[in-house]
Amino acid sequence: xxxxxxxxxxxxxxxxxxxxxxxxxxxxxxxxxxxxxxxxxxxxxxxxxxxxxxxxxxxxxxxxxxxxxxxxxxxxxxxxxxxxxxxxxxxxxxxxxxxxxxxxxxxxxxxxxxxxxxxxxxxxxxxxxxxxxxxxxxxxxxxxxxxxxxxxx
Amino acid sequence: xxxxxxxxxxxxxxxxxxxxxxxxxxxxxxxxxxxxxxxxxxxxxxxxxxxxxxxxxxxxxxxxxxxxxxxxxxxxxxxxxxxxxxxxxxxxxxxxxxxxxxxxxxxxxxxxxxxxxxxxxxxxxxxxxxxxxxxxxxxxxxxxxxxxxxxxxxxxxxxxxxxxxxxxxxxxxxxxxxxxxxxxxxxxxxxxxxxxxxxxxxxxxxxxxxxxxxxxxxxxxxxxxxxxxxxxxxxxxxxxxxxxxxxxxxxxxxxxxxxxxxxxxxxxxxxxxxxxxxxxxxxxxxxxxxxxxxxxxxxxxxxxxxxxxxxxxxxxxxxxxxxxxxxxxxxxxxxxxxxxxxxxxxxxxxxxxxxxxxxxxxxxxxxxxxxxxxxxxxxxxxxxxxxxxxxxxxxxxxxxxxxxxxxxxxxxxxxxxxxxxxxxxxxxxxxxxxxxxxxxxxxxxxxxxxxxxxxxxxxxxxxxxxxxxxxxxxxxxxxxxxxxxxxxxxxxxxxxxxxxxxxxxxxxxxxxxxxxxxxxxxxxxxxxxxxxxxxxxxxxxxxxxxxxxxxxxxxxxxxxxxxxxxxxxxxxxxxxxxxxxxxxxxxxxxxxxxxxxxxxxxxxxxxxxxxxxxxxxxxxxxxxxxxxxxxxxxxxxxxxxxxxxxxxxxxxxxxxxxxxxxxxxxxxxxxxxxxxxxxxxxxxxxxxxxxxxxxxxxxxxxxxxxxxxxxxxxxxxxxxxxxxxxxxxxxxxxxxxxxxxxxxxxxxxxxxx
Numbered sequence: 001x002x003x004x005x006x007x008x009x010x011x012x013x014x015x016x017x018x019x020x021x022x023x024x025x026x027x028x029x030x031x032x033x034x035x036x037x038x039x040x041x042x043x044x045x046x047x048x049x050x051x052x053x054x055x056x057x058x059x060x061x062x063x064x065x066x067x068x069x070x071x072x073x074x075x076x077x078x079x080x081x082x083x084x085x086x087x088x089x090x091x092x093x094x095x096x097x098x099x100x101x102x103x104x105x106x107x108x109x110x111x112x113x114x115x116x117x118x119x120x121x122x123x124x125x126x127x128x129x130x131x132x133x134x135x136x137x138x139x140x141x142x143x144x145x146x147x148x149x150x151x152x153x
Numbered sequence: 154x155x156x157x158x159x160x161x162x163x164x165x166x167x168x169x170x171x172x173x174x175x176x177x178x179x180x181x182x183x184x185x186x187x188x189x190x191x192x193x194x195x196x197x198x199x200x201x202x203x204x205x206x207x208x209x210x211x212x213x214x215x216x217x218x219x220x221x222x223x224x225x226x227x228x229x230x231x232x233x234x235x236x237x238x239x240x241x242x243x244x245x246x247x248x249x250x251x252x253x254x255x256x257x258x259x260x261x262x263x264x265x266x267x268x269x270x271x272x273x274x275x276x277x278x279x280x281x282x283x284x285x286x287x288x289x290x291x292x293x294x295x296x297x298x299x300x301x302x303x304x305x306x307x308x309x310x311x312x313x314x315x316x317x318x319x320x321x322x323x324x325x326x327x328x329x330x331x332x333x334x335x336x337x338x339x340x341x342x343x344x345x346x347x348x349x350x351x352x353x354x355x356x357x358x359x360x361x362x363x364x365x366x367x368x369x370x371x372x373x374x375x376x377x378x379x380x381x382x383x384x385x386x387x388x389x390x391x392x393x394x395x396x397x398x399x400x401x402x403x404x405x406x407x408x409x410x411x412x413x414x415x416x417x418x419x420x421x422x423x424x425x426x427x428x429x430x431x432x433x434x435x436x437x438x439x440x441x442x443x444x445x446x447x448x449x450x451x452x453x454x455x456x457x458x459x460x461x462x463x464x465x466x467x468x469x470x471x472x473x474x475x476x477x478x479x480x481x482x483x484x485x486x487x488x489x490x491x492x493x494x495x496x497x498x499x500x501x502x503x504x505x506x507x508x509x510x511x512x513x514x515x516x517x518x519x520x521x522x523x524x525x526x527x528x529x530x531x532x533x534x535x536x537x538x539x540x541x542x543x544x545x546x547x548x549x550x551x552x553x554x555x556x557x558x559x560x561x562x563x564x565x566x567x568x569x570x571x572x573x574x575x576x577x578x579x580x581x582x583x584x585x586x587x588x589x590x591x592x593x594x595x596x597x598x599x600x601x602x603x604x605x606x607x608x609x610x611x612x613x614x615x616x617x618x619x620x621x622x623x624x625x626x627x628x629x630x631x632x633x634x635x636x637x638x639x640x641x642x643x644x645x646x647x648x649x650x651x652x653x654x655x656x657x658x659x660x661x662x663x664x665x666x667x668x669x670x671x672x673x674x675x676x677x678x679x680x681x682x683x684x685x686x687x688x689x690x691x692x693x694x695x696x697x698x699x700x701x702x703x704x705x706x707x708x709x710x711x712x713x714x715x716x717x718x719x720x721x722x723x724x725x726x727x728x729x730x731x732x733x734x735x736x737x738x739x740x741x742x743x744x745x746x747x748x749x750x751x752x753x754x755x756x757x758x759x760x761x762x763x764x765x766x767x768x769x770x771x772x773x774x775x776x777x778x779x780x781x782x783x784x785x786x787x788x789x790x791x792x793x794x795x796x797x798x799x800x801x802x803x804x805x806x807x808x809x810x811x812x813x814x815x816x817x818x819x820x821x822x823x824x825x826x827x828x829x830x831x832x833x834x835x836x837x838x839x840x841x842x843x844x845x846x847x848x849x850x851x852x853x854x855x856x857x858x859x860x861x862x863x864x865x866x867x868x869x870x871x872x873x874x875x876x877x878x879x880x881x882x883x884x885x886x887x888x889x890x891x892x893x894x895x896x897x898x899x900x901x902x903x904x905x906x
Contacts (some may be wrong), residue, residue: 001407018407018444018445021442021444022444025442025443025444028443029382029442029443029444030442032376033367034367034369034373034374034376035366035367035368035369036367037371037373037534037535037583038373038443038536038612038615039534039535039536039615039839040615040838040839041447041614041615041838042615042838042839042840044838044839044840045534045839047534074367075365075366075367076366076367078366079366082362082365082366087365087366090361090365091357091361091362091365094355094357094358094361094805094806094809095809096229096358096360096361096364096365097229097230097231097809097810097813098228098229098533098534098535098581098582098583098584098585099229099358099360099364099370099371099581099583100371100533100534100535100583100584101534101583102364102365103364103365103367106365121852124847125847125848126848128847129846129847129848130846131846131847132534132839132844132846133534134532134533134534134584134586134817134844135229135584135813135817136812136813136814136815136816136817136820136845136850137809137812137813137816138816138845138846138847138850139812139816139850139851139852139853139854140809140812141847142847
């Protein structure tokens with residue numbers, strides 16, 4: 001066990017955990033930030049996506065000891081009132097079915113738009129391809145990303 | 154106006170008279186505890202000081218805010234929005250004044266609290282409407298009494314009661330207390346479809362804001378004071394069972410509280426098929442955090458041994474059946490050989506019309522083709538999990554289940570508790586697809602909590618989830634068509650089976666459309682457990698049949714849509730047999746609609762189109778799928794969907810469901826498979842188990858609904874099976890080569906030379 005000072009959603013938080021614990025489980029079990037989801041544990045499904053700085057990162061294979069003082073943003077911290085353009089677009093398009101993967105989708109999409117405010121269809125597909133939606137809401141996700149990119153402009 | 158007896162499901166309307174004096178509603182304490190937060194995130198509605206229960210489905214606050222309880226499990230099919238919409242419409246309340254809450258399992262108040270068979274809306278259609286209409290009627294009665302005027306002169310619209318002649322008016326909240334004390338009438342008036350104001354209009358997902366902001370909603374998100382986390386280890390292969398384990402080092406690991414084994418069901422417990430599990434003894438690792446228990450599990454030294462032949466006496470919907478699990482370690486390669494061998498032998502004749510043998514013997518031409526599909530894992534994005542808190546004489550369970558009622562009996566039996574001491578509450582669920590119809594993990598969670606004497610959340614790892622069984626069976630089908638010298642189809646023969654069940658629907662189309670028809674089936678036993686997977690059996694047979702008919706249409710020189718319509722016309726005008734279980738005119742209706750909406754007759758340059766249509770869950774779906782070639786790679790570009798599922802409650806959400814079913818069907822048929830080597834599932838996680846991803850999904854999906862005013866039928870499943878046929882037919886147009894064996898991505902001719 002070791003003590004880690006993490007910068008999560010603009011707050012400095014301290015956790016005691018095994019250094020090999022993936023950030024995912026630190027967020028979920030230690031910090032009670034359960035919006036970040038467990039899907040596969042091997043960075044294949046994207047449900048656990050958070051931002052490390054501005055970069056969409058799979059938290060299930062990122063050990064807590066490797067995070068350091070980098071800024072971590074989870075779905076809970078993406079915006080104060082759920083009014084990030086991507087969140088608003090998701091609501092407007094009414095994307096979710098079961099909803100489980102959507103936090104990860106939103107975190108990947110918001111990181112994409114930060115880097116590339118007006119992505120093409122192909123760029124959206126490429127960037128989002130690591131996020132599985134088992135319900136098959138892909139067409140709506142693309143629509144919402146495009147809507148958010150327009151509201152960004 | 155439709156008059157209906159409130160006797161139907163009347164127990165849902167029995168009012169607790171002890172509440173009448175105080176008026177304040179009680180019960181559902183767990184929900185009440187959540188209420189302020191719920192209200193805050195819903196629509197910032199001001200909460201009432203008092204709630205008045207009108208019936209088991211709704212309560213009205215003194216300020217007019219209405220809480221509607223959604224009885225069925227929410228697995229992504231959006232019933233948590235659409236079921237309350239039905240209640241709200243008949244109540245005639247502004248939707249913005251509605252708070253939706255998930256109802257707990259309550260067999261006294263509700264029936265069919267199941268997410269299965271695409272039946273949530275259809276089986277509750279009248280009950281939900283009655284719930285709203287009854288409350289509305291009682292509010293009108295209360296107003297009539299208060300104002301001393303005839304009830305027939307009171308109008309109730311959008312939460313307001315009005316008596317025009319006297320100029321009296323009041324909000325529902327003002328009359329809720331008085332209304333809650335009135336007797337439920339014997340009969341109640343329901344609205345005509347033309348009077349609906351909410352049903353048939355698109356309303357957004359009631360949990361949408363919580364989903365996009367990452368609020369706790371799912372079973373895996375449950376947190377409780379003093380809660381421990383558990384995970385389980387089951388045998389690594391079907392055909393194996395637990396022999397012994399050594400947990401001495403695992404128990405020394407940080408955060409680990411205990412390691413023990415549990416026996417899920419007692420030997421003498423008569424399981425239903427929904428209780429079943431391949432692995433009745435599992436090793437449990439109990440600890441403080443999820444990561445700790447998942448790590449410690451790897452450190453438990455477990456010895457497995459080969460399981461003997463096993464026979465289970467089971468029930469399925471009250472019918473007794475015997476399920477054999479033969480000993481041995483099975484392989485996908487030998488599965489295929491066994492299925493081919495069975496298909497070459499005579500099967501069990503399920504339906505025979507006319508003289509198919511003679512028709513085939515005299516045919517000018519016989520077309521014969523075989524199709525197959527592999528086992529599939531459901532792979533809900535949220536792995537199996539459940540919270541349980543078992544104390545002396547009581548069990549509380551909370552989590553994702555599609556069948557709380559069916560599991561309650563098993564949990565009560567295993568804990569030796571009466572049914573009323575087992576309380577089950579549902580969370581939102583990260584997908585179902587049939588997997589959560591099989592709730593052995595609920596029994597496991599309860600047993601672990603009992604042993605731990607603590608509240609426990611059981612969490613399956615992805616690998617444990619994917620290798621546990623309850624798969625979509627593997628199926629195989631051989632079709633034959635006899636053509637006369639004019640290339641007319643004069644006989645049709647299907648012989649099909651699977652491991653361990655047959656996917657045959659002998660009375661579905663094209664049965665009824667042909668004078669000579671033969672349907673046979675067969676089964677092969679296995680120790681690999683299988684279960685319902687979105688549109689069970691249809692999820693294979695639809696695609697196989699629709700691919701085959703495409704080939705027959707081509708051989709007949711007919712347009713594939715017209716070919717089907719001609720058969721349906723025959724089935725409608727001169728049906729063969731009396732047990733055909735589809736309505737030919739509705740079937741034809743979706744085909745005609747998809748022909749028009751997709752611009753089928755106009756053709757499309759550069760597009761390779763396939764069509765398919767199927768009937769299941771009392772609904773009709775036709776799809777036209779367009780493939781375009783990108784270099785040598787076929788890509789699904791667009792799908793046009795026509796659906797007849799009767800009245801559509803929430804059109805945009807229904808469209809979402811149809812889009813999802815279409816994507817899911819393309820994905821499963823094209824990419825997914827679960828294979829076995831010596832009993833071991835070879836795909837354990839999403840690195841080897843391929844699911845459809847963004848870049849493989851269609852660019853656009855257009856969904857159209859038939860507007861016929863018929864009572865609603867299923868929607869969660871029907872758009873899923875037929876698209877597999879449309880995909881196969883479009884791939885043929887694009888590549889010139891037909892695909893027969895799923896997943897299509899691996900159905901390639903062997904390399905020669």
